[in-house]
Amino acid sequence: AQKVTQAQTEISVVEKEDVTLDCVYETRDTTYYLFWYKQPPSGELVFLIRRNSFDEQNEISGRYSWNFQKSTSSFNFTITASQVVDSAVYFCALSEKGGSEKLVFGKGTKLTVNP
Amino acid sequence: EAGVAQSPRYKIIEKRQSVAFWCNPISGHATLYWYQQILGQGPKLLIQFQNNGVVDDSQLPKDRFSAERLKGVDSTLKIQPAKLEDSAVYLCASSLRGRENSPLHFGNGTRLTVT
Numbered sequence: 189a190q191k192v193t194q195a196q197t198e199i200s201v202v203e204k205e206d207v208t209l210d211c212v213y214e215t216r217d218t219t220y221y222l223f224w225y226k227q228p229p230s231g232e233l234v235f236l237i238r239r240n241s242f243d244e245q246n247e248i249s250g251r252y253s254w255n256f257q258k259s260t261s262s263f264n265f266t267i268t269a270s271q272v273v274d275s276a277v278y279f280c281a282l283s284e285k286g287g288s289e290k291l292v293f294g295k296g297t298k299l300t301v302n303p
Numbered sequence: 304e305a306g307v308a309q310s311p312r313y314k315i316i317e318k319r320q321s322v323a324f325w326c327n328p329i330s331g332h333a334t335l336y337w338y339q340q341i342l343g344q345g346p347k348l349l350i351q352f353q354n355n356g357v358v359d360d361s362q363l364p365k366d367r368f369s370a371e372r373l374k375g376v377d378s379t380l381k382i383q384p385a386k387l388e389d390s391a392v393y394l395c396a397s398s399l400r401g402r403e404n405s406p407l408h409f410g411n412g413t414r415l416t417v418t
Contacts, residue, residue, distance in 0.1 A: 192345075223406065225409075230411060231392060231411050231412045231414075232306075232409055232410065232411045232412070233346070233394065233396075233407075233409035234409075235406040235407070235408065238406055279345050279346075281345070290336070290348045290351055290359055291346075291348070291407060292348075293345030293346050293347070294345050295343070295344050295345050296344075296345050
């Protein structure tokens with residue numbers, strides 16, 4: 189069965205600090221997709237990134253970077269030089285190839301960036 | 304492009320009453336999802352439509368929840384009768400079909416409070 193674990197419930201940092209959000213997943217499929225979404229206080233879930241299971245290259249987008257390691261079933265997300273606007277709940281999610289392609293979400297990590 | 308539209312934004316009802324939520328997906332998106340997000344948890348899929356057909360409703364409490372997507376565009380989700388544990392944010396999402404596991408685009412959600 190699919191499962192996504194985000195062990196960090198809440199993280200608080202001071203602006204300009206780097207912060208890493210952890211995500212560990214479980215799946216029996218060899219082909220699957222991993223996602224990160226951001227949920228600001230407005231409530232809308234905003235798509236950040238999608239990776240497939242065959243692409244373990246790390247990705248960087250501005251201050252955001254993602255580290256995908258199949259050996260440890262992890263897909264961690266790092267924000268460099270955090271800003272107050274990064275404050276939100278971040279969700280890691282998993283979907284398997286084919287079928288309904290539904291997303292299974294973790295419980296989320298609430299990030300607070302203080303000025 | 305216009306995003307996923309949902310209404311109402313907020314709804315407060317008493318237990319045993321009925322309630323309906325409406326969603327209009329992004330134009331051209333064939334796949335539509337309803338997710339339930341209980342406070343402090345990640346979203347959980349209730350039902351997925353492909354055009355006007357149901358793909359996955361395995362986690363929909365069918366004794367009280369129903370959903371339809373007539374004409375394959377907008378959709379309504381109904382709860383009748385509501386229970387206290389139905390208090391949650393109901394999120395609608397849509398995605399393109401044809402692109403494997405394409406990202407979901409979410410609306411702002413409807414926050415339901417059952418008293």
